[in-house]
Amino acid sequence: MGYTLFAPIPLLGRRAEVSHIDTLLTQPESRFVLVSGAVGMGKSKLLRECDSRAGRCGWMVAKGYEDEVLRVTHETNQVTFCRQLWCSLAATSTSTAVKTPNISIQVDQVLDRINAFVKVLVLIDGFHVSPEFSPWFKDVFLAALKHCRAPVLTMVADISAELTALETLADEQINLGPLDRAEVREYFLAIKELVAPPLKETEIETYVEQGSPHPDLLAGLLRLLPLAARSESVPAQECMRVKS
Numbered sequence: 001m002g003y004t005l006f007a008p009i010p011l012l013g014r015r016a017e018v019s020h021i022d023t024l025l026t027q028p029e030s031r032f033v034l035v036s037g038a039v040g041m042g043k044s045k046l047l048r049e050c051d052s053r054a055g056r057c058g059w060m061v062a063k064g065y066e067d068e069v070l071r072v073t074h075e076t077n078q079v080t081f082c083r084q085l086w087c088s089l090a091a092t093s094t095s096t097a098v099k100t101p102n103i104s105i106q107v108d109q110v111l112d113r114i115n116a117f118v119k120v121l122v123l124i125d126g127f128h129v130s131p132e133f134s135p136w137f138k139d140v141f142l143a144a145l146k147h148c149r150a151p152v153l154t155m156v157a158d159i160s161a162e163l164t165a166l167e168t169l170a171d172e173q174i175n176l177g178p179l180d181r182a183e184v185r186e187y188f189l190a191i192k193e194l195v196a197p198p199l200k201e202t203e204i205e206t207y208v209e210q211g212s213p214h215p216d217l218l219a220g221l222l223r224l225l226p227l228a229a230r231s232e233s234v235p236a237q238e239c240m241r242v243k244s
Contacts, residue, residue: 011045013183017174021050025057028119028151032142034166035157037176043157044069046176047123050155059153060117062088069123076129078136082110089113089120107144119151127158127166134165142169184208 011018024031035043047069054061062070062085070084082105090113114120129137145152156166160175167173179187185208192199 011042011049013179013186014042014046014176017046017176018049020174021046022053024153025050025054025059025121030145030148030152031154031171032145032166032169033153033155034163034170034173035155035176036160036163036173038159041176041178043176044125046174047125047155047157050121051123054121059119059121060089062120062122069125071126072124072133072137073126073128074130077133078107078140079104081133081137081141082107085122086110086113089117107140111144111148114145114152115149117150119153120148122152122154124154124156125158127156127162129162138166138169181208184211 024033035046037043051061051069070088072081086105086109089110142154145154156163163173185204188199188204188207192204
């Protein structure tokens with residue numbers, strides 16, 4: 001039996017982290033924050049929650065070309081990064097970033113664009129950098145942000161190993177650990193009506209009992225569940241089995 005997902009799975013649990021983000025968004029000052037955690041711990045969802053809350057607090061959120069957040073990959077260099085950020089800020093707060101693949105943008109132009117707003121939130125989901133980009137990001141880009149007139153809250157999320165080079169520069173770090181049993185149960189209770197057929201209470205209790213002692217496996221499950229739910233050929237139960 002396959003499962004069909006009716007709606008996106010929301011951020012669940014993480015009340016302390018969300019409360020901390022609310023505090024950051026009410027403080028109009030420049031800060032550099034790292035969000036770390038193992039795969040599947042909810043880093044991307046936390047950034048998207050931050051995105052949704054930022055607009056209500058008057059922040060201009062820099063967005064990627066066709067995504068809700070910026071991404072840094074091994075192919076990213078200083079030219080493509082500055083272009084993407086500049087184009088994102090050149091667009092309105094509700095439109096998709098403008099695509100201008102041939103334009104050359106310098107850091108100073110990005111700063112000018114940032115200073116056109118009251119305050120700017122830069123969300124980077126994934127920091128898989130090349131050896132050339134990493135020192136430029138640290139020594140040039142982050143240093144330049146300190147000279148902006150407008151407050152800039154920059155948040156970078158990835159696994160801890162990818163963020164090691166940035167730790168000494170961060171004003172603070174939010175580390176997402178495993179969900180506790182109550183949060184695991186809350187997660188499955190929240191999604192039980194989002195899939196067809198709905199999850200049964202007995203199924204949920206089984207997943208909580210088997211998954212809670214295995215946080216790494218459970219993290220993978222919570223990451224893969226939306227994919228499994230979209231597939232008619234991959235039963236969600238097959239993804240949830242835990243060997244004793």
